[in-house]
Structure formats: structure tokens, C-alpha cells
Amino acid sequence: MKERILIIEDDKVIMRFVNLALSTNDYEVVEATSGLQGINAFINNKISVILLDLGLPDIDGIKVLTQIRADDKDIPMIIVSARDREEDKVKALDLGADDYLTKPFGVSELLARIRAVLRRKNPIINESNIFSYKDLIVDQNKRRVFLKGSEIHFTPLEYSLLILLITNQGSVLTHKFLQEKVWGYGSLDDYKTLRVFMASIRRKLDNSNNNFIGTEIGIGYRFNE
Amino acid sequence: MIKRILSILKYTFLMLLILALSTGLALALDNFDIRSETILLVFVLAILIITLLTDKIYYPLCGSILSIFIFNFFFTEPRFSFVINDPNYYISLVIFLVATTCIYSLTSRMQQQIVIRKENEERLKAISRFDSKLINANGLEEIILLLSNSLKDFFHERVTVLKVEDKKIILDNIDIDSETLKAFNLSINNNEVVGGSTVYYSNFNKIILPLSYDQNIVVALVSINFTPKKKYLSSSETDFVNSLMLSSKTAIQKEMAIKDKEKTSLEIQKEKFKSNILRSLSHDIKTPLTAIQTGLSLLLESHDKIDEKTRKSMLEDMNKESIRLTNYVENLLAMTRFSANEFKLNKKNELVSDILDEAISEVKEHLGDHKIKSTLLDDSLTVNLDSALIEQVMRNLINNAIFHSKNNSNIEISAKEENNYIVFSVVDDGGGLSKEVLDNLFLEFSTIAFKQGDRYRGSGLGLSICKSIVEAHNGTIIGFNNDCGGASFVFKIPKE
Numbered sequence: 001m002k003e004r005i006l007i008i009e010d011d012k013v014i015m016r017f018v019n020l021a022l023s024t025n026d027y028e029v030v031e032a033t034s035g036l037q038g039i040n041a042f043i044n045n046k047i048s049v050i051l052l053d054l055g056l057p058d059i060d061g062i063k064v065l066t067q068i069r070a071d072d073k074d075i076p077m078i079i080v081s082a083r084d085r086e087e088d089k090v091k092a093l094d095l096g097a098d099d100y101l102t103k104p105f106g107v108s109e110l111l112a113r114i115r116a117v118l119r120r121k122n123p124i125i126n127e128s129n130i131f132s133y134k135d136l137i138v139d140q141n142k143r144r145v146f147l148k149g150s151e152i153h154f155t156p157l158e159y160s161l162l163i164l165l166i167t168n169q170g171s172v173l174t175h176k177f178l179q180e181k182v183w184g185y186g187s188l189d190d191y192k193t194l195r196v197f198m199a200s201i202r203r204k205l206d207n208s209n210n211n212f213i214g215t216e217i218g219i220g221y222r223f224n225e
Numbered sequence: 226m227i228k229r230i231l232s233i234l235k236y237t238f239l240m241l242l243i244l245a246l247s248t249g250l251a252l253a254l255d256n257f258d259i260r261s262e263t264i265l266l267v268f269v270l271a272i273l274i275i276t277l278l279t280d281k282i283y284y285p286l287c288g289s290i291l292s293i294f295i296f297n298f299f300f301t302e303p304r305f306s307f308v309i310n311d312p313n314y315y316i317s318l319v320i321f322l323v324a325t326t327c328i329y330s331l332t333s334r335m336q337q338q339i340v341i342r343k344e345n346e347e348r349l350k351a352i353s354r355f356d357s358k359l360i361n362a363n364g365l366e367e368i369i370l371l372l373s374n375s376l377k378d379f380f381h382e383r384v385t386v387l388k389v390e391d392k393k394i395i396l397d398n399i400d401i402d403s404e405t406l407k408a409f410n411l412s413i414n415n416n417e418v419v420g421g422s423t424v425y426y427s428n429f430n431k432i433i434l435p436l437s438y439d440q441n442i443v444v445a446l447v448s449i450n451f452t453p454k455k456k457y458l459s460s461s462e463t464d465f466v467n468s469l470m471l472s473s474k475t476a477i478q479k480e481m482a483i484k485d486k487e488k489t490s491l492e493i494q495k496e497k498f499k500s501n502i503l504r505s506l507s508h509d510i511k512t513p514l515t516a517i518q519t520g521l522s523l524l525l526e527s528h529d530k531i532d533e534k535t536r537k538s539m540l541e542d543m544n545k546e547s548i549r550l551t552n553y554v555e556n557l558l559a560m561t562r563f564s565a566n567e568f569k570l571n572k573k574n575e576l577v578s579d580i581l582d583e584a585i586s587e588v589k590e591h592l593g594d595h596k597i598k599s600t601l602l603d604d605s606l607t608v609n610l611d612s613a614l615i616e617q618v619m620r621n622l623i624n625n626a627i628f629h630s631k632n633n634s635n636i637e638i639s640a641k642e643e644n645n646y647i648v649f650s651v652v653d654d655g656g657g658l659s660k661e662v663l664d665n666l667f668l669e670f671s672t673i674a675f676k677q678g679d680r681y682r683g684s685g686l687g688l689s690i691c692k693s694i695v696e697a698h699n700g701t702i703i704g705f706n707n708d709c710g711g712a713s714f715v716f717k718i719p720k721e
Contacts, residue, residue: 013516013542020539021523024530055508082511083504104515106522 003048003118004028008038008064009080010057018051021107027114035059042068047075048121049114054081054092062092069096076117080105086218093174093219100172100219112225116170131166134210138166152204157182158197165213165223174220236279240288243278247271248295261300265321268292272325276332289325293318341461348465351375355469359476368480369445372436372473376447379465383450389413389435389443408433409446416441422457432458436470438477509553509686513546520546545591545628552624556690559617563693570611570697577606577640577647584619584638594632595655597623600639608647609721614694618702621687622651622714630655630711646700646717654711658704666704667692691716 054061634655700718
């Protein structure tokens with residue numbers, strides 16, 4: 001079955017091109033040119049992913065985001081917006097967006113982000129619970145991490161962070177999200193502790209030439225694809 | 226001095242008169258064989274009256290001693306002599322003396338109490354008057370002035386209130402000796418009471434109280450001189466001053482809190498203004514850019530999966546978007562020139578028909594399925610204008626018609642002469658303007674951008690540029706929904 005993607009975007013040409021890009025890549029597309037139309041289309045169709053523009057003519061995209069998120073806490077939503085300020089991105093991600101793509105963007109990047117959120121939504125049932133990507137192998141049954149075949153020691157907190165990152169591979173995770181998931185409370189030090197842990201994880205994975213973890217400055221981290 | 230002698234004479238006369246009257250009464254009573262103890266009571270009464278009517282202890286005391294002599298002379302055996310036979314009388318007289326003294330001290334204490342109570346009452350009234358005035362006081366200056374006036378009602382010239390700014394006293398032509406200045410500065414720097422019975426300058430002839438609010442910032446000094454007789458403030462005076470100062474302090478704190486709030490809200494406004502304008506600009510630039518980039522990357526990646534016809538229409542769309550972008554950037558540059566005042570009209574006599582032809586040839590490329598035609602009755606019509614700028618106006622208006630009207634719409638441009646003006650119009654039948662757009666038509670770009678952020682769809686900047694250019698030519702521009710179900714934009718500029 002084709003995945004159905006809802007595009008909420010008011011610019012005709014962008015809508016047309018994104019629609020074309022998605023259709024040629026075997027997705028089904030539902031179009032909405034305003035916020036309210038978007039919410040309606042979401043309710044009336046079985047949607048797999050939502051691409052949401054923030055600068056909409058009727059209601060602000062952030063409102064659309066919170067409304068849909070209140071209705072369905074799992075539906076993957078990717079913000080596609082010209083707003084490129086850190087606070088805009090952090091706000092949208094913290095309000096439940098799964099990813100944030102700044103305009104202008106290329107088709108391949110858009111498709112990669114869509115694949116990432118879909119993978120997260122439908123994880124490949126892996127009986128062995130073993131994550132394997134390039135030289136990295138994470139055995140979640142035995143809590144062991146291997147890089148190029150040799151085992152690397154991870155502290156429990158580092159390990160939890162790594163698991164969060166690999167299970168959300170391709171999606172950006174905000175500082176706030178990581179902090180609250182791993183430590184269970186908000187940061188009192190501007191995420192300094194979190195940054196230190198991330199730096200340590202990076203160092204441990206740095207032996208290879210692979211750049212596993214990408215930084216979204218001021219926003220959070222992403223496990224690259 | 227003379228006043229004092231007069232009052233002594235008055236009270237002495239009063240005392241003697243009362244004694245004479247009571248002696249007369251006593252003599253009269255004596256005639257009726259009243260007992261001498263009762264007669265003594267008449268004199269007790271006299272002393273009581275003297276105490277109430279006079280203000281010093283000498284009068285009742287002298288009165289008592291005189292009464293004793295009078296009593297002794299007139300009423301004790303042997304009469305009309307100062308000899309006393311009966312020792313009982315000695316005892317009576319001593320008790321009489323002690324009793325009158327006691328009565329005096331009691332009544333005088335009571336009088337003092339009454340005076341104090343009166344003073345307190347007045348102070349309380351003054352405090353409540355002060356507090357009610359404070360509610361309406363606006364600003365630091367007024368609060369300090371009010372405090373100064375209220376204190377002066379009580380201490381008169383003995384009180385001075387000085388403003389303090391940045392730890393420096395504002396001296397408005399007031400002479401201050403160096404010692405006092407030192408004391409003032411000590412008070413300001415430590416936010417402490419100086420002089421009086423405090424640890425600092427304890428022998429000073431005045432007391433200095435700092436008026437401060439949060440973080441010990443002293444905003445005024447209250448200095449009260451002592452009188453030569455009383456080198457301290459009584460406890461009720463201290464309470465009074467402290468209570469006025471406390472009220473002032475609260476009022477100042479309130480004042481400062483309001484100011485702070487105003488300041489932050491202003492900053493938030495400014496920040497919002499800036500971010501909304503940036504949002505609007507970035508939206509207008511990035512939207513066509515996104516379309517172009519998405520289209521190009523799609524063609525690059527999936528060229529073979531897309532049929533020839535779609536590819537062609539994609540290229541047309543991208544071309545249109547790039548024109549939109551160019552247009553936008555040109556307007557942006559024009560706006561920058563306008564706001565930098567770096568713009569001069571380069572007016573020349575031009576043929577109106579040239580202007581219309583040029584405008585059409587520029588938009589032909591991206592007309593798509595819109596149709597455009599121009600109407601001009603008189604081909605020889607000329608007008609004095611800056612052709613490059615007016616071209617930009619035409620281009621903006623026609624592009625708006627192309628980008629914002631329905632498919633297959635007709636666009637008509639025309640020009641005619643009317644009362645020494647050349648009237649240009651761009652008319653379409655493509656749906657017209659929404660109420661929201663109409664409301665914001667020709668507003669200063671920043672105003673629209675602020676109101677709408679990235680909700681506004683293009684043209685905001687373009688129309689505000691059009692208005693600036695037309696007005697620079699001493700012309701006017703209007704926009705409205707016409708009878709053909711579309712929008713009309715009409716501008717006129719003087720022929721010469």
C-alpha cells in the first residue's frame with residue numbers, strides 16, 4: 001500500500017513540485033492550501049506523514065501543528081518553512097513536530113526526511129534487536145556497542161542517549177527532548193551536561209571516518225543516515 | 226521678652242485675684258461659723274483653679290504659700306496675727322501644701338497628655354493626607370516634592386529635602402558646608418541615617434535620613450535641623466518621619482515597577498516588529514527560491530520518470546518564479562534606496578506609448594495563459610517622468626495581476642490625458658482583491674509586514690514601492706475591485 005502524504009502549503013508552484021516529487025517516488029499525495037483545509041484533510045483521510053508550512057494565509061502553521069498533535073500523538077509531521085530562526089525550529093519541534101526542513105530545500109533531502117519519519121513510525125521488526133549501520137553495531141539485548149568489530153564501552157547514560165538517537169535515525173531530537181528522556185527533568189545548566197555527554201559519545205564513535213551524529217546548532221542532534 | 230513679662234504680670238494678677246476672692250468667700254463663710262477645715266477647702270479649690278488657668282508651677286506654689294499665710298492670719302487663733310496656737314494647724318497646713326503640689330503635678334501631666342494627643346492626631350491626619358496625595362503622584366519628582374511639602378508643614382524651615390541622582394546630591398543653589406556635605410555623602414553611600422542619636426556624627430546639629438528603594442539606591446535625602454533646645458527627634462516625630470518615608474519608598478517602588486514593565490513591553494514590541502518584518506522578507510524571497518530549487522532538483526533526479534510535457538510546464542513555472550524573485554529583489558533594492566534617501570528623479574519627456582509597449586514586452590515571457598492588451602487613443606501623448614521608475618510601477622502592477630489572478634484572466638493596460646495629468650491603469654478580471662488585502666493596500670511596507678508576518682502574500686512591498694514612486698512624481702495611486710470581477714489599479718502623474 002502506498003503511503004499517503006498530506007501537504008499543507010499555500011504556494012501553488014511549490015505545491016505542484018512537491019506533489020510531483022512525491023508522486024514520482026511512489027507516494028500518494030493529498031493537497032491542502034490553508035491551515036483549516038489541512039486539518040480537515042487530515043481528519044478525512046488516512047494520512048501517513050504531514051508536510052506543514054508555517055506561514056499559512058488563514059491560521060498560523062504552529063496552530064495547525066498543535067491541533068493535529070492534540071488529535072493524534074503519533075502522526076509524523078515535518079515542518080517545511082521559510083522561518084529559519086533557532087527559536088522557531090525549537091518551538092515547532094518541542095510542540096511535537098518530528099522534523100524541520102528550512103526553505104529552500106532539495107527534493108532528495110525532503111525524501112530522506114520523509115523516509116526517516118516513516119521508518120520511525122513503522123520500525124522494521126528486528127527479532128534480534130540488533131541495530132547495524134555502516135561500521136556500527138548496537139546489540140540492544142546485550143547492551144553492547146561494536147565499532148569496526150571491536151567493542152566500545154558506553155556508560156549507562158551515554159548508552160540511553162545513543163539508543164534514542166539510533167531509534168530516531170534521521171530525525172532531529174531537541175536538547176529538551178533528549179534531556180527529559182534521559183535525565184527525566186529539564187536542564188538547569190543550558191544543556192551543558194547533555195552536550196558533554198554527546199561530545200563523549202562522538203569521541204567514542206570517531207575512530208571511523210563516519211560522521212554518525214550531526215549537530216543542529218541551537219536545536220539538538222540527529223543520527224545521520 | 227516684653228511678652229514674657231506681660232504674661233507673668235497677667236498670671237500673677239490672676240493668682241492674686243483668685244486668692245482675694247477666695248479670702249472674701251472664706252471670710253463670709255466664717256461669719257456663719259463654718260468650721261475652719263471647710264474654709265481650708267476653699268483655698269484648695271482656689272489653688273486648683275490657679276493651676277488650671279496658669280501655665281507654670283510658680284503660680285500655684287506661690288498661691289499655696291500665700292494661702293497658708295492668709296489662712297493663718299484670718300482664720301487661726303489668735304486671729305489677725307501670724308502666730309499659731311494650735312499645733313493641729315501646722316499639720317493641716319503641711320498637708321495642704323503637699324496636696325496642692327500633687328494636684329498641680331497631676332493636672333499639668335494631664336495637660337501635657339492632651340497636647341501630645343493633639344499633636345499625634347494632627348500627624349496621623351497629615352500621614353493620611355500624604356498617603357492619599359501619593360496615590361495620584363506621578364514620577365519620582367512629584368513624590369519627593371510631596372514628601373518635602375508634608376515634612377515642611379511640621380518642621381517648617383528646619384527640614385530640607387534634596388534629590389540624589391547616581392549617588393550625587395542635586396544642589397539647587399543651596400549652600401552647604403563641607404562637614405554637612407560629608408555627612409550627606411556618608412548617608413547616601415551607606416543608605417544609613419546620619420546624625421542625631423545614631424552612631425555617625427552623633428553630635429551633629431541635624432539628622433539626615435536617606436530615601437531609598439530596591440538595591441539601596443538613594444533617591445533623596447531628608448535633613449532635619451534640631452532646635453537649640455532639643456537635640457533629638459522625639460519618638461512621635463521619628464515615627465511621623467519614618468511613616469512618610471516608608472510611604473514614599475513604596476510609591477517609588479511602584480513607580481519603578483511600572484516603568485520597568487513599560488520598558489520591557491516596548492522592547493518586546495520592537496523585537497516582534499523586527500522579527501515579523503524579517504519573516505515577511507524571508508518568506509517572499511524563499512518561496513520562489515524553494516519552487517525553483519525543488520523543481521530543479523526534481524528534474525535532476527527524476528528527469529526520465531517525468532514526461533516531456535510536464536517537464537516543459539515545470540520549466541515554465543520555474544521561469545515565472547525566477548522572474549518573481551528578480552522582481553522582488555528589485556523592489557527590495559528600491560526600498561533600500563528610498564529609505565537611505567539616495568534616490569533622485571531622472572525626469573525626461575517620454576512617449577506614453579513607449580512606456581506601455583515596454584511594460585508589455587517585459588511581461589510577455591511569463592504571461593502563461595493570461596492575456597494582455599494595451600489601449601491608447603493618442604499615440605503622440607508625452608509625459609515628463611523618470612521612465613525607469615515608472616516602468617517599475619507598471620511592472621509591479623502587471624505582475625501582481627499575473628501572479629494573483631485566476632488562470633485565463635484578461636489584463637488591460639491603458640493611459641489617457643485628464644486635466645493635465647496622465648492617468649495610467651492596469652485592470653484585470655481575475656477575481657479581485659480580498660477585503661484583507663484591500664484594507665492594507667498601499668500601507669507602508671513595514672506596517673503590512675508587521676501586521677501579517679509571513680501570512681501576507683507578496684505584493685505588499687511592491688505596492689508600497691509603487692506608491693513611493695508615484696508620490697515622488699507628485700501623483701496619486703488607488704486600487705479597487707472593478708465591475709469586471711477583478712482588480713483595478715490607477716495612478717496619475719502630472720503631464721509636465
